[in-house]
Amino acid sequence: MGALLGWDRAMASGNALAPKPAHAAPRAKSVLFLFMEGAVSQVDSFDYKPLLAKHHGEDPRKAIGQLEKTQFENVGQVLKSPWNFQQHGESGLWISDLFPHMARHADDLCVLRSMTSNFPEHTSANYFLHSGTGLQGRPSLGAWVSYGLGSLNADLPGYVVLNGGQIPSGGMDNFASGFLPANHQGSLLHAKGTPLANVVPSESSASLQDTKRRLVQRLNRQRLEESGNAGVLEAAIANYELAARMQCAIPDLLDLSGESEATRRLYGMDAPYEHTRTYARECLLARRMVERGVRFVELTIPMVDGYNRWDAHGGLIKNHGDNARAIDQPIAGLLADLKARGLLEDTLVVWAGEFGRTPFAQGSDGRDHNEFGFSVWLAGGGVRGGMAYGETDDWGYKAVVNRLEMHDLHATILHLLGLDHERLTYRFGGRDMRLTDVRGEVIRPILA
Amino acid sequence: MGRRNVTNVPGQALALMNDPLFHQQARVWVDRMLAERPVADAPARIAWLFESGYGRLPSPSEVSACVETLAELEALRGAGTDPAAVWADLGHALLNANEFLYLM
Numbered sequence: 001m002g003a004l005l006g007w008d009r010a011m012a013s014g015n016a017l018a019p020k021p022a023h024a025a026p027r028a029k030s031v032l033f034l035f036m037e038g039a040v041s042q043v044d045s046f047d048y049k050p051l052l053a054k055h056h057g058e059d060p061r062k063a064i065g066q067l068e069k070t071q072f073e074n075v076g077q078v079l080k081s082p083w084n085f086q087q088h089g090e091s092g093l094w095i096s097d098l099f100p101h102m103a104r105h106a107d108d109l110c111v112l113r114s115m116t117s118n119f120p121e122h123t124s125a126n127y128f129l130h131s132g133t134g135l136q137g138r139p140s141l142g143a144w145v146s147y148g149l150g151s152l153n154a155d156l157p158g159y160v161v162l163n164g165g166q167i168p169s170g171g172m173d174n175f176a177s178g179f180l181p182a183n184h185q186g187s188l189l190h191a192k193g194t195p196l197a198n199v200v201p202s203e204s205s206a207s208l209q210d211t212k213r214r215l216v217q218r219l220n221r222q223r224l225e226e227s228g229n230a231g232v233l234e235a236a237i238a239n240y241e242l243a244a245r246m247q248c249a250i251p252d253l254l255d256l257s258g259e260s261e262a263t264r265r266l267y268g269m270d271a272p273y274e275h276t277r278t279y280a281r282e283c284l285l286a287r288r289m290v291e292r293g294v295r296f297v298e299l300t301i302p303m304v305d306g307y308n309r310w311d312a313h314g315g316l317i318k319n320h321g322d323n324a325r326a327i328d329q330p331i332a333g334l335l336a337d338l339k340a341r342g343l344l345e346d347t348l349v350v351w352a353g354e355f356g357r358t359p360f361a362q363g364s365d366g367r368d369h370n371e372f373g374f375s376v377w378l379a380g381g382g383v384r385g386g387m388a389y390g391e392t393d394d395w396g397y398k399a400v401v402n403r404l405e406m407h408d409l410h411a412t413i414l415h416l417l418g419l420d421h422e423r424l425t426y427r428f429g430g431r432d433m434r435l436t437d438v439r440g441e442v443i444r445p446i447l448a
Numbered sequence: 449m450g451r452r453n454v455t456n457v458p459g460q461a462l463a464l465m466n467d468p469l470f471h472q473q474a475r476v477w478v479d480r481m482l483a484e485r486p487v488a489d490a491p492a493r494i495a496w497l498f499e500s501g502y503g504r505l506p507s508p509s510e511v512s513a514c515v516e517t518l519a520e521l522e523a524l525r526g527a528g529t530d531p532a533a534v535w536a537d538l539g540h541a542l543l544n545a546n547e548f549l550y551l552m
Contacts, residue, residue: 157458185457197459198466208524209465212541215517219545222509236546243461 019150022418027382028348033298036353038309043396046375048085048094056080060360070368076361091386101332107386114390114399117371122169125354139178142296146184152293155249157187165303179428267333275302275326283334314366348381373399411440474539
C-alpha cells in the first residue's frame with residue numbers, strides 16, 4: 001500500500017498528528033495506561049494497614065469514628081485484608097500477595113498512596129480520571145497527549161485503546177477528543193475477535209484499491225485548491241491516508257508470529273486462565289505499539305467477573321482474586337520485557353483505577369466505593385522506582401499526608417512527556433482550556 | 449462561539465473504504481444511473497453521478513480524471529467484466545471523496 005501522502009509532507013502541511021516539539025526535554029516518549037476499572041481496593045493491594053486486622057469485625061463507627069456516606073450505605077464491620085502483605089525488593093515496598101508477579105518489580109514501582117477523586121460513582125469518576133472533569137464530552141488524557149505531541153508513527157493513530165472486553169462506565173466518551181480536533185480521539189482495537197472493523201481491504205486486488213484511491217486523491221486535491229478551508233480538508237485527506245496505511249500497519253502490529261516462545265510465556269499467553277491470556281495479548285500488543293511510536297496506549301480489563309470489573313461490592317476474595325489473576329502476570333511480563341529491551345526508561349506505565357474501596361465491609365464480604373484515599377502506581381519514564389509517596393490514615397481510609405488530586409497526576413504525566421500542563425491549552429468557549437483546569441501540581445519528589 | 453472540527457477518525461474512513469454497505473450502495477447508485485442513462489457516453493454518465501452525488505456538475509478536469517480512472521479500472525478487472533462493476537468502482541471512489549463527506 002504505497003503511502004500517497006508521505007509523512008514529511010504531512011508534517012509540512014501542518015497535519016494534526018505530525019510530531020510536535022515538547023515544551024521541555026521529555027523523560028518519556030509514550031504512556032501505557034493500565035486502567036483498572038471498577039476500583040481496586042488499596043488496603044488489599046498497595047496500602048498496608050495492620051490496624052485493620054487488629055480491629056477486624058468491630059463496628060467501624062466506633063473503631064474508625066465518623067464515616068463518610070458510602071454509595072450503598074450498607075456498612076458492615078471493619079474488614080481486614082484477606083491477603084497477606086510483605087515487603088519486596090531492595091526498596092522494601094509493601095505489596096500484598098494479591099499481586100505476586102508485580103511484587104517482583106517492586107523496585108520499579110512508584111506507588112502514590114494518597115490519590116483522591118472528587119466523585120464516588122463510576123461514570124463521573126471515570127471521566128474525571130480520564131479528562132480531569134467529571135462530565136461527559138471533555139478531551140481524554142490520551143487525546144491531550146496526541147494533541148500536544150503528535151504521533152511518532154505515520155501509520156497508526158496517536159491514541160489507541162486496546163479493549164480487553166470491558167467498555168468502561170461512561171462509554172467511549174472516556175476516550176473522546178472533546179473539543180480537540182477529532183483525529184486525537186482514541187481509536188479502539190479489540191484484543192479478542194475482529195481487532196478493527198473494516199481494516200481488511202475489500203477489493204479483490206491491492207491495485208484496484210490504489211486506483212480508486214488515486215482518483216479520490218485527485219478529486220480531493222482539486223477541491224482543496226478551489227476551497228479556502230484548507231485546514232479542514234487537509235486533515236480529512238490525512239485521515240483518509242492514515243486509514244489506508246492502517247490496512248497494512250494494523251495486521252503487522254497484530255502479527256505475533258515473530259515473538260519468541262519465551263516472550264509469550266513471560267506475558268502469560270499460555271496461561272490456563274482465559275482472561276490472563278487476553279490481558280497478556282493486550283500487554284504484548286502494547287509493547288509493540290510503544291516500539292512503533294504510538295504516544296498513548298490505554299488497556300481496558302478483560303470480562304473477568306461479568307460487568308463487575310474490580311467493583312467488589314460483595315465477594316471481595318473472588319472478585320479481586322480473579323481480576324488479579326488476569327492482570328498480574330501480564331503486567332509483570334510487560335515491565336520485564338520493556339526493561340529488557342531498554343524501553344522502560346522512556347515509557348511511562350500508569351496503573352490506576354477511578355477511586356479506591358472502603359476499609360470496612362459493605363455487607364459481610366464486599367467493600368464500597370472510597371474516593372477519599374487510594375493507591376495508583378507509575379513506573380519507568382522518569383519516575384523513581386521502589387518508592388511510595390503520600391499516606392492515608394491508619395485505616396487506609398483517607399489521604400492525610402501529601403494528599404493528591406487527579407489534576408496532580410495529570411500534570412505529572414504531562415510533565416514527564418515534556419509538556420507543561422499550564423501551557424498545553426486549546427481555545428474553546430472563549431477560554432484557553434487545560435486538562436488540569438486551574439489546578440494541578442507536578443509531583444516533584446517522585447521524579448527520577 | 450462554536451468551532452466546527454473535523455469529525456473524522458480512521459475508523460470512519462475504513463468503513464467507507466471497506467465496509468460492504470458502501471460497495472453495495474455504490475452499486476445501487478450506478479445501477480440507477482445506468483437505467484436512467486442507458487445509451488449516454490462516459491462524460492454524461494459521470495455528470496449524472498456528480499449531480500446526484502454532489503449536487504453540481506463536474507469540471508472538465510474532474511471528468512477527465514474519472515474517464516482515465518474508468519479505463520484503468522477496466523484494464524485491472526480484465527476483458528469481459530460487467531461494465532456495471534467498473535462503474536460501481538468509480539461510484540465507490542466518489543463516495544470516498546471529501547466532497548461527499550464534508551459541508552464545504
